[in-house]
Amino acid sequence: MSPATPMTSPSRLEKTLFRLQSQQACLAWAFREIVDRPGPVIELGLGLGRTFDHLHRHLPDREIYVFDRVNGAYADCQPDPAFLFLGEIEQTLPALHDRLEGRVVLANSDLGSFDRDSNRRVAEMSSRLLPPIMAPGGIVMSDLPLSLAGFDEVPLPPGALEGRYYLYRRAG
Numbered sequence: 384m385s386p387a388t389p390m391t392s393p394s395r396l397e398k399t400l401f402r403l404q405s406q407q408a409c410l411a412w413a414f415r416e417i418v419d420r421p422g423p424v425i426e427l428g429l430g431l432g433r434t435f436d437h438l439h440r441h442l443p444d445r446e447i448y449v450f451d452r453v454n455g456a457y458a459d460c461q462p463d464p465a466f467l468f469l470g471e472i473e474q475t476l477p478a479l480h481d482r483l484e485g486r487v488v489l490a491n492s493d494l495g496s497f498d499r500d501s502n503r504r505v506a507e508m509s510s511r512l513l514p515p516i517m518a519p520g521g522i523v524m525s526d527l528p529l530s531l532a533g534f535d536e537v538p539l540p541p542g543a544l545e546g547r548y549y550l551y552r553r554a555g
């Protein structure tokens with residue numbers, strides 16, 4: 384067995400914990416921010432469906448558009464099939480441009496992994512594809528830092544840890 388790694392950086396367990404804790408705090412903040420703002424919500428990265436389940440419970444009357452390559456969600460975290468778009472986001476999201484342009488009030492981009500190259504690609508993709516569909520004042524949350532033209536970075540709410548989740552708001 385190799386010697387234990389010195390505790391100079393967070394373990395994978397801690398990184399996952401910090402990301403999820405920060406995501407939950409950002410979501411709680413975002414739910415309050417959009418309460419009087421009608422419009423759809425987007426989840427990029429269904430995964431196991433944990434975030435979708437949280438979104439659906441807190442926003443039961445919203446249209447929640449969900450994207451992933453595959454549907455790997457738990458049986459009790461399944462999106463409405465009419466709002467689930469499977470395939471590469473590079474293709475599936477632009478295909479909805481006419482339906483979503485300028486309307487989305489909250490987008491959660493949760494596409495990161497422990498693969499740096501993949502993270503660079505998905506961060507670039509979200510940075511490019513999200514701005515045209517966001518409403519003025521719309522909020523983008525992300526597990527990776529994004530570069531969103533026309534958006535301001537928003538300070539994290541209490542409970543979210545710096546560098547573990549990112550918040551942006553479209554100007555206007």
Ligand SMILES: C[S@@+](CC[C@H](N)C(=O)[O-])C[C@H]1O[C@@H](n2cnc3c(N)ncnc32)[C@H](O)[C@@H]1O
Pocket residue numbers: 427428429430431432433434435450451452453455470471472473493494495496505
């Ligand atoms: C971190 S997981 C999402 C976790 C999820 N929010 C949850 O609560 O379980 C990231 C997901 O993004 C998906 N993904 C990453 N890049 C993608 C792409 N370019 N197109 C479609 N799906 C992608 C992966 O298939 C994976 O399921």
